[in-house]
Amino acid sequence: MAEVTRRIGLSLGADICWPACFEHMLRELDLKIPVDGDTVRFECERVTIEPFDLQQPCKYDVVIDRLTHWYHTSREWIKKSIIMDDLYVFNNPWSVQSNEKHTSYCAMMHLGMPIPTTWMIPPRSYEKELPDVKVTLNKYARLFDLGKLGDKVGWPLYLKPYDGGGWRAVTRVSDVKAAWKAYDDSGKAVMHAQASVEGFDRFVRCIGFGPQTKCVLYDPSAPLHDRYTLQTNFISDADAEHLRKVTVTINAFFGWDFNSCEALRKPSAGGAGGVWHPIDFANPCPDSQVTSLHGHFPWLVKAYLRWALFCAATKRKMRRTLDWQPFYDVAALDLSYEEKLDRYAAIADERMGRAQFEEFCARHLSHLDDVAFAFFGTQEAKDAVRQKTAALFPAHEVEKFTELFWQRIQAWRAAGVP
Numbered sequence: 001m002a003e004v005t006r007r008i009g010l011s012l013g014a015d016i017c018w019p020a021c022f023e024h025m026l027r028e029l030d031l032k033i034p035v036d037g038d039t040v041r042f043e044c045e046r047v048t049i050e051p052f053d054l055q056q057p058c059k060y061d062v063v064i065d066r067l068t069h070w071y072h073t074s075r076e077w078i079k080k081s082i083i084m085d086d087l088y089v090f091n092n093p094w095s096v097q098s099n100e101k102h103t104s105y106c107a108m109m110h111l112g113m114p115i116p117t118t119w120m121i122p123p124r125s126y127e128k129e130l131p132d133v134k135v136t137l138n139k140y141a142r143l144f145d146l147g148k149l150g151d152k153v154g155w156p157l158y159l160k161p162y163d164g165g166g167w168r169a170v171t172r173v174s175d176v177k178a179a180w181k182a183y184d185d186s187g188k189a190v191m192h193a194q195a196s197v198e199g200f201d202r203f204v205r206c207i208g209f210g211p212q213t214k215c216v217l218y219d220p221s222a223p224l225h226d227r228y229t230l231q232t233n234f235i236s237d238a239d240a241e242h243l244r245k246v247t248v249t250i251n252a253f254f255g256w257d258f259n260s261c262e263a264l265r266k267p268s269a270g271g272a273g274g275v276w277h278p279i280d281f282a283n284p285c286p287d288s289q290v291t292s293l294h295g296h297f298p299w300l301v302k303a304y305l306r307w308a309l310f311c312a313a314t315k316r317k318m319r320r321t322l323d324w325q326p327f328y329d330v331a332a333l334d335l336s337y338e339e340k341l342d343r344y345a346a347i348a349d350e351r352m353g354r355a356q357f358e359e360f361c362a363r364h365l366s367h368l369d370d371v372a373f374a375f376f377g378t379q380e381a382k383d384a385v386r387q388k389t390a391a392l393f394p395a396h397e398v399e400k401f402t403e404l405f406w407q408r409i410q411a412w413r414a415a416g417v418p
Ligand SMILES: Nc1ncnc2c1ncn2[C@@H]1O[C@H](COP(=O)(O)OP(=O)(O)OP(=O)(O)O)[C@@H](O)[C@H]1O
Pocket: 116, 158, 160, 164, 165, 166, 167, 168, 170, 194, 195, 196, 197, 198, 220, 262, 264, 279, 280, 283
C-alpha cells in the first residue's frame, strides 16, 4: 500500500478570495483517502505562466482554470497537457473557445428548451483593413430593415452581442428608433436581436459545478454586490429540480464543469407555476468572487473543493470530444419537453458520475461542512474577503463592504444550512 499524491493546479488571473479559501480548507481537511489499495493525499499549487516545451510533462492531475476564455498561453498549455499528459481540467478549453452564447442558444433550442426567438444580425461596421470586406459585402450582403426584423421578433427586444458577457452592449429596445440607435452604437460587434421575456416573476441563476447545482434568486436591477439575493424558498422543489436538469444538460452537452445558467419564469395564465426560459447560459467561468456571492460564497468554495478532490482522487478521465449524438437521439423522440429533459439530465448525471461523486463525498468529505463552518469564522477567511474587497472598491468603502460581506457569511454560519 503506497502513499500517492494528487496535484491540483490553480490557473488563476485576478481571483483572490476563493483560491485563498480553497487552499486553507484543503489543508484543514487533511485528507488521506484509500483508493485502489493506495492512500491518496492532495497538494495544490498555483500554475505559473512561462515558456513551455510542447513535450514537457505536466505535474498536475487536475487543473481548475480561470483563464482559458481570454488568456491564450494558459489555454494552449492546458490543451497540450490534456492531449499529451492526460490532464483533467475545468473546463474543456476547446469548448470554451468555440461555443459562444450563440451556439448555446442554437443547441438548446434544438433540444427543445424554450429559448426566446433570437435573430443574428451582421455587424454595423468592419475592420477597414480586411482586404476582402468590400467585395464580399458588395456582392452578397443584403440591405435589411431593422423595423421589420423587430416586428418578427416582437417588441420589446434585446440587442446584445452573440458572444456576450458582463452586460457589454446589452440594450433593451421598444421601438424601431431605439433599435437603430442601439445598432448604430454596436460598432463591429455581431449582434443578436432577442425577444424579451416580459412579465417574468422569477429570475434565477443556477450555478452548476459538476453534478452540484445551486439556484439563487437574482436581481438584475440591484448594484453588483446585491444581485445574488439572499432570499430563500423562492421556488418550489420541483422548479429547483427542473433548473438542475436544465443546467446539468447544458454543462454536460458542452463539457463545462462549471457554468451558470440564467432563467426567467413566465407565470402561466392560471397563476400556479409557469415556464422557465433560459436566456444566458454560456458563462463557463462563472463569477466566483465574494464581492458578488457573499452569503453564497462558502457554498461555492465547497463546490470547488468537492469536485476537484473527486476528479483528482478518482483520476477522472477528460472527455476530449463532446459527443452530442446521445442528446440528439433523445431530441428526435416523440416525447414532451419534460420527458426529454429527464433523459438529457440522465445522460448528464451519467457523464458527470453523479452517483459515484455523491458516494465519494459521503464517504470521504463528510467533515467538509465542519471545516467550512470553522474556517469561515477565522481571521484568514476575513482577510481573504478584505483583500478581494480592497481590489474592487475605493479605499474609503473597503471597511464598510468587507464588514457587509463578512456579516452575510456569518449569517450563513448562524443559519447552519450547508
Ligand atoms: N431575452 C431577455 N428577456 C429579458 N431580459 C433579458 C433578455 N436578455 C437579456 N436580458 C436582461 O439583460 C441582462 C444581460 O443580458 P445577458 O445575460 O444575455 O448578457 P451577458 O452580457 O451575457 O450578461 P452576464 O454578465 O450575466 O454574463 C440579463 O441579466 C437580463 O436582465
